[in-house]
Amino acid sequence: MSIDLKTIKHISKLSRISVDEKKAEKLVGDLNSIFDFIEKLNKLKTDNVEPLTSVAETTLKLRADEVKSKNLRDQVIKNSPRENEDYFVVPKVIE
């Protein structure tokens, strides 16, 4: 398998990372060498193996559904690059 320029542009769109031609070409080389390395896994038969989703063999603890933090609005908004009173401000979405 090899990753071409078209695939890179598709992944860049999915990742929401813009790439220009030069960067896309470099990524083609980088990702192909990384995937050559990754594809070693295909040599291994894993038909009857259960996928491991968590190393911790415990079930998640449940807790009471109660509010513990009170009104964190100011803290939540504090690091926003742009805000207007209680809102995050983004470029216009609806025409």
Next chain:
Amino acid sequence: MSDITKQALSELVENIKSKKLSSSEVTKAFVERSEKSKELNAYITEDYTNALNKAKKFDEKPNLDLKLPGIPMAVKDLFCTKNLRTTAGSKILNNFVPTYESTVTQNIWNEGAILMGKLNCDEFAMGSSNETSFFGNVQNPIDKNLVPGGSSGGSSSAVAAQLTPITIGTDTGGSIRQPASFTGTVGLKPTYGSCSRYGIVAFASSLDQAGPMAQNVKDCALLHEIISTYDEKDSTSIDFKRNEYSKELTKDIKGKKIGIPKEYRVDGMPKEIEDLWKKGIEYAKDCGAEIIDISLPHTNYALPTYYIVAPAEASSNLARYDGVKYGFRAEGENLIDMYEKTRSEGFGAEVQRRIMIGTYVLSSGYYDAYYLKAQKVRKLIKNDFDEAYKKVDAILTPSTPSSAFKIGEKTNDPVSMYLNDIFTVPVNLAGLPGISIPAGHDAKGYPLGLQIIGKAFDEQNILNIAYAMEEKINFKNNISDWWI
């Protein structure tokens, strides 16, 4: 005392408790040495004035019952510290000031330690040389133009150079153990679920663990017992009975069974690593341990598995950096354009590469072939360890396949950089604890480390083995203060 910064943590604690030294004297000494060591670039953010004020306050009403009474400490810049900028080594968090504290750092301050500043690291902990940091590479105090390892490179450099008596790092694939090995220091990656991940900037959530980095095993054990707590704010934190690791530390490891995995003899491994490993086996025998040959047959598949699982989780975790809620924002013509420019300008090359790998392996049509496959192989890797631990109590391997390399030597070849973590990655995939201790030098005089891997939750055992071997090895770090 002119040589305050040369003292190990336990000596400093002892001297403060017996009032031979004040917190102010100790803090001043480490601040002054840190200020003279800017060339190492170990710090991203300094907080010296606050540290000195806190030390003064401590001395006015010292609580000497605490485990870290008035001890100054700098920490990796991946831990959120309330009201002090936390960058994760990234431009995208360049101006981020957390409004809350990570559980691990809170545990440390609760025992009386004082924050001196935030230490450099690879961007979002993605790297093995500290060269992916937005804030520039870090110098290894061992030699000029040598990498300190990564991603906890600022931490390893600062401990080795004695800018901080002790520190914490995080380890997703080797990011505590490899830099410890490269700088002649001790680094412990605890069992997954041992230390809370709350307030640590996330990289790969099923692999990330915080852990102590120190000049010796005893200090490492002390810090570990402070940071390892059950925390309901982290749903993967595990509620098990934790030891008082430093109190229960013993050099008596007689009869302990230590496994030597044949698959760790990788092609092209330098002879000095092989020799170091042989020496390590002799040291372990001298301590009364029994050496047993074991097999971890899927070792070779660990790195490829890691480079699917970790980027997949990273691509998901890093989706939160969108220029809206916090961090850097680039202007765009519309919302999507703003997202794409923010992430393109805010993330560095390695982080973008990993987000794109992760996005690809999780994308429609490829999920089964890559991500599901990797999860299955991860199971096989964990099974290998489970099998081995029926026969042995711990496993001994080299920490890294080479000593520290030159700055710039591997930056153009991502795969050669990834190979650095070949001995450390399987431990994260299986969720086990591992400790790296300095064990010798190569021909160039650079330090080399040995890794002891334990059963899950068996940190006490690997700390004990490390403690016993440390005495036999009697390692001395050659640091000439070339940067001062």
